[in-house]
Each structure stands twice: as C-alpha cells, then as structure tokens.
Amino acid sequence: MRVLIADDHAAIRAGLRLLLEAHDIEVVGEAADGAAAIGNARALRPDVVLMDVRMPGTDGIAATRAIIAESLSQVLVLTTFDLHEYVFGAVRAGAAGFLLKSTTGPALQAAVQAVARGDGALSPEVTRRLLDRFAETREEAPTATPAVPGIEQLTAREREVLTALGEGLSNVGIGQRMHISGSTAKTHVSRVLAKLGVTSRMEAAVLARRAGLAD
Structure with missing residues (x-):
C-alpha cells in the first residue's frame, strides 16, 4: 500500500x-x-x-x-x-x-x-x-421522483447496485447482497458510474438518494 x-x-x-x-x-x-x-x-x-x-x-x-x-x-x-x-x-x-x-x-x-x-x-x-x-446543492424543482440523468440507462441489476451505493455498501457488501463476487460487484459499480456520468461512488450515492432509491 x-x-x-x-x-x-x-x-x-x-x-x-x-x-x-x-x-x-x-x-x-x-x-x-x-x-x-x-x-x-x-x-x-x-x-x-x-x-x-x-x-x-x-x-x-x-x-x-x-x-x-x-x-x-x-x-x-x-x-x-x-x-x-x-x-x-x-x-x-x-x-x-x-x-x-x-x-x-x-x-x-x-x-x-x-x-x-x-x-x-x-x-x-x-x-x-x-x-x-x-x-441540497443539487436540488431541482421538487417532484415525486427527481430526474436523474442517465438512470434510465441502468439495467435492473445496475439499479440494485446504485441502491446499494446509496446505502453506503462496499463492493464486498454489494457482492454479498447480490450473491456475486466482490470483483464482479466492482465491475457493476464501474458501469453504473459510467452510465451516470459521475467519477465517484459518493456522487452515485447522492444520485441514488435523489432518485428515491436509498434513504
């Protein structure tokens, strides 16, 4: 390290x-x-x-x-x-x-x-x-489900990954929840970030909250 x-x-x-x-x-x-x-x-x-x-x-x-x-x-x-x-x-x-x-x-x-x-x-x-x-800094006009650019591109599996990111789960935690390996979870996370156009898990977590996928 x-x-x-x-x-x-x-x-x-x-x-x-x-x-x-x-x-x-x-x-x-x-x-x-x-x-x-x-x-x-x-x-x-x-x-x-x-x-x-x-x-x-x-x-x-x-x-x-x-x-x-x-x-x-x-x-x-x-x-x-x-x-x-x-x-x-x-x-x-x-x-x-x-x-x-x-x-x-x-x-x-x-x-x-x-x-x-x-x-x-x-x-x-x-x-x-x-x-x-x-x-709050990214808040738009209030709607029942705020629009999140790119989220419509996500598969059902990737939406599940985004939800897990919103809850703060690690790759290992995502893997355990979805019954996949940590490396496979990492691959899914990378795809989610790319589709959402963000560079970090933190931004993805915020988008998950805005979309109502995580509390």
Whole structure:
C-alpha cells in the first residue's frame, strides 16, 4: 500500500505519516500544495493520495480533479467536522472518500485500504451531513421522483447496485447482497458510474438518494 500525503501543514503531514507507518502502510511522498501533489502523483503513482482541500496555490479540489482525470491514484480527502463548500467540490472532482483529520490510526488504515481497493470511505460523523448537504446543492424543482440523468440507462441489476451505493455498501457488501463476487460487484459499480456520468461512488450515492432509491 503506497500513499502520498498532501497537506500544507508540516505537523499534520508528520502526524499522518506516523499513523500510517505504524500500520505498515508505506508513505512514498509528501506535498505542501496541490501542484506538488499532482507532480508527485505523476512521478510516484501512489495507490492513494491523502488530500487536504484548502491549500495555497492549486487547492485540493483542482489537484483531485487532475489526479482523477489522469487516473494517477485514488483520492481520500482530509477534512474537518465543519464541512464547507470545498468538500462538495471535491466530490464532483472524483474524491473516493472523506476522512477527519482527528481520525485514529486504525480508522485511517481502514479508510486507506478501502479506497485503495476501490471502495469509498467516510467517517461516520461526516456521512449523513455530507449526503444531505450535497443533495441540497443539487436540488431541482421538487417532484415525486427527481430526474436523474442517465438512470434510465441502468439495467435492473445496475439499479440494485446504485441502491446499494446509496446505502453506503462496499463492493464486498454489494457482492454479498447480490450473491456475486466482490470483483464482479466492482465491475457493476464501474458501469453504473459510467452510465451516470459521475467519477465517484459518493456522487452515485447522492444520485441514488435523489432518485428515491436509498434513504
């Protein structure tokens, strides 16, 4: 497991490095701003970038967008409990998950591993607020079932996958529910994201809620 840490505070980078290395996760590099994060991701090809959002110069949103667009790595956003609009921009940029900077070592390890294998990762304290707030920012005129572009292209099987994403299930959890392997579930998830025109499981989860497929 290879991780790149991007944060403009040296003390936070040092603390995250200690937590990761204590759980046998290799830190291959650090970056103090978004531009450096993009450059290091290109050079080092980590499995996961731990990305702060608010950094000088190129911020974490722009860096996440570039890293995801070039398929350089998965991105796990570092945030504080008081969520702000930068975080929602990171969702649209393709971030795979959100982690509190105050997280414990085991939780950090679990989140990094989840994102590295293609699952999402959300701190429990963040999940509900993030989904509800992000859904509000995309709200259109109220209807019984809000229109979700691309959802009509989904097969019945793929709608079931989208529902599971809306409930926050991992690939393994989707596989168990649908009685398929985790790798097959991952393939279904990729197809759902492509048909919906989104880059992350998080965005798909929001669309599932908007379509009334998940609470």
